[in-house]
Amino acid sequence: MSNGGNTGWRIVARQHGGPEVLEGEEFTPPQPGPGEVLFETEAIGLNFIDTYYRAGLYKAPLPIVIGSESAGIVSAVGPDVTHFAPGDRIGCFTGSGAYATHRICPAAQAVKLPPDIDTRTAAATMVKGFTACYLAEDIEPLEPGQWALVHSAAGGTGSLLTAWLRYKGVKVIAHVGSPDKAKLVQAEHVLTCPLDELASSVRDLTNGQGVAVVFDGVGKDSWQASLRCLRRRGMMISFGNASGAVPPVSLLDLMAGGSLRVTRPTLADFTATPEMLQHTADRVFDRLRRGVLDANIRQTIALADAAEAHRALESRQTTGATVLIP
Numbered sequence: 001m002s003n004g005g006n007t008g009w010r011i012v013a014r015q016h017g018g019p020e021v022l023e024g025e026e027f028t029p030p031q032p033g034p035g036e037v038l039f040e041t042e043a044i045g046l047n048f049i050d051t052y053y054r055a056g057l058y059k060a061p062l063p064i065v066i067g068s069e070s071a072g073i074v075s076a077v078g079p080d081v082t083h084f085a086p087g088d089r090i091g092c093f094t095g096s097g098a099y100a101t102h103r104i105c106p107a108a109q110a111v112k113l114p115p116d117i118d119t120r121t122a123a124a125t126m127v128k129g130f131t132a133c134y135l136a137e138d139i140e141p142l143e144p145g146q147w148a149l150v151h152s153a154a155g156g157t158g159s160l161l162t163a164w165l166r167y168k169g170v171k172v173i174a175h176v177g178s179p180d181k182a183k184l185v186q187a188e189h190v191l192t193c194p195l196d197e198l199a200s201s202v203r204d205l206t207n208g209q210g211v212a213v214v215f216d217g218v219g220k221d222s223w224q225a226s227l228r229c230l231r232r233r234g235m236m237i238s239f240g241n242a243s244g245a246v247p248p249v250s251l252l253d254l255m256a257g258g259s260l261r262v263t264r265p266t267l268a269d270f271t272a273t274p275e276m277l278q279h280t281a282d283r284v285f286d287r288l289r290r291g292v293l294d295a296n297i298r299q300t301i302a303l304a305d306a307a308e309a310h311r312a313l314e315s316r317q318t319t320g321a322t323v324l325i326p
Contacts, residue, residue, distance in 0.1 A: 006040075006075075009326070010100035011306045014063040016056030019307035019314075022066075029102035032078035037107050039090055043123035044098050045069030046301070046309050046322040047156070048217075048242050053096065054310065057241065060096060067098025067324075069127045071119035081107045089113040091122040093130065094268065099306055101326045108274050111281045117288065121295040124321035125160070127267065129284040129293060131239065132160040134270035136168065137283065139263060140213050140235045144169025147211040149202060149229050151218045152242065153190070154181035156321040160293050161215060162187055167292045173202055173211065177316055184319055195221065199228035206231070213237060220244035232258035239265055296320035 008029045013021050032038045044067055052058040053066045071091040074084055084090060090112055092098075092105035113122050142148060148165055152158040153174030162172050162185065174187035175198060182190045193201050203210055210231035216222055217240030226236060238246055246264075254260040271277040287293040298320035301309045312318050 006102065008100060008102040009303075010065050010097075011067075011303060012063050012065055013054050016054065016062070019054070019310040021054065022307045022310065024304060027100075030104060032076050032081075032104055034079045035081060035107050036078040036104050037074050037081060037084050037090065037110060038076040038102060038104055039072040039074045039092075041070050041098070041101055041103055041326050042072040042119040043070065044303060044324040044326070045093070045123040045125075045127055046299075046313060046318075046324055047127050048240060048313065049127070050099075051310055051314055052241065057245065065097045065100055067100075068096060069093040069123055070098035070103055071113065071122040071126070072103070073119075075102070077107070083107065084110065084112065089119060091119070091126050093126040094271075099303060099324070101303075109277065111277060114285055117285055120297060120300075120323050121288065124156070124295040124297050124323050125284060125288065125293065126281075128156040128160050128321060129288070130271060130280050131157050131267050132164050132293075133280050133283050133287075134265065134267065135161055135215055135237060135239060136164040138270055139237060139265060142168065142170045142213060145171065146213075147171050147173065147206050147209075147231075149173045149175065149211045149214045149226070150187070151175050151214075151216050151222055151226070152177075153187060154184045154319050155217075156296070156318075157217060157240075158215075159185065159296055159320060163293055164287065167287070173205060181319060195225040198222075198225045202229040210234060215239065218242050219246050223247070227253065227257050227260060230257060230260055234258065234260055236260060236262040237265065238262065297323050299323070300325060 074088040090110045092110045094109045154176045172187040174185045174190045213235045214226040216226045219241035221243035299322040303324045
C-alpha cells in the first residue's frame with residue numbers, strides 16, 4: 001500500500017557524541033514490508049535511553065535515527081498484517097527510528113491505542129509507564145506496608161513508579177536532586193540529601209532496618225549508596241545508567257551487605273511477545289484511566305530542537321515527561 005509519496009523529515013546521528021551530533025534531514029518514507037506498519041508520527045517520547053544510543057553507551061550501527069517511543073496514525077500496512085489498518089492510532093517503543101515524521105514498526109511490537117488514550121499521552125507513558133509496570137509488578141512481590149526507595153522520583157519513570165507503588169500500598173522513600181523537585185513528588189518521605197548521607201537518612205526512617213527494594217535508574221553515582229540503603233536480603237533493581245554504567249560488582253559486597261540480591265532488568269524482556277506487550281499495555285492504560293498514573297507532560301519541544309531537549313534531559317533540567325512534536 002502506498003504511503004502517498006510523502007517526504008519525511010528526521011533527526012540523524014552520524015557519529016557518537018554529545019547532543020551536537022544530532023542533525024536533521026529529509027527522507028522518503030519506505031514501504032512497509034511483511035509484518036510491518038508505517039505510521040505518521042504525532043508525538044515522540046524523550047527518554048534517557050535515547051542519549052545512551054547517541055553517546056554510544058548502547059551500540060547500534062551508524063548512522064542512526066534514534067528514539068524508541070512514538071505514537072501516531074497508521075498510513076500503510078505490509079503483507080500479512082491483519083490486526084492494524086490505515087487510520088488506526090498506534091504506539092511503538094522498541095528499536096529505533098522514533099525521531100521522524102514517519103516510522104516503520106514491526107506490527108508485533110505495536111500497540112493499538114484505546115479511544116480514551118491520546119497519542120501524546122501514549123508517547124509520554126509507554127516506555128516510562130511500561131517500565132514502571134514491570135518494575136512494580138513483575139520482579140519483586142512487594143507487599144503493602146513494605147518500604148521501597150525510588151531514585152529520581154520527580155523524573156518521568158520515577159514519578160510513575162512512585163505512584164504505582166503507593167497504589168499497591170508500598171511505603172515509598174523518594175530521593176530527588178533538589179527542593180524544587182521535592183515539591184513535585186508525593187511519597188511517604190521525600191529526601192534531597194547528598195548520596196553519601198542517603199543510607200543514614202533511609203535507616204532513620206525505617207527504624208534502622210533499611211528498605212526491601214531500591215529502584216535505581218541513576219547507575220554509577222548512586223550504586224554504593226543504594227546498596228547501603230537495603231535491609232538484610234533486600235533487592236537492588238538497577239534499571240538505568242543516567243550517571244553512567246555501574247562498575248563491575250563484587251559478590252562479596254553483596255554478602256557483606258546482608259545477603260543482598262541484584263538484578264539488571266530491561267523492558268524488552270518483559271514485553272518480548274505480543275501477549276506480554278498487550279498485558280503490560282492493558283495494565284498501564286488501566287492505571288491511567290483510574291487516575292493512578294498521570295502522563296505528567298511538563299515539556300513539549302519541537303523535534304527540530306532535539307539537541308536542546310537532550311541537553312536539558314542530561315543536565316536534569318526536566319521534570320515529569322517530555323514530548324517531541326514533529
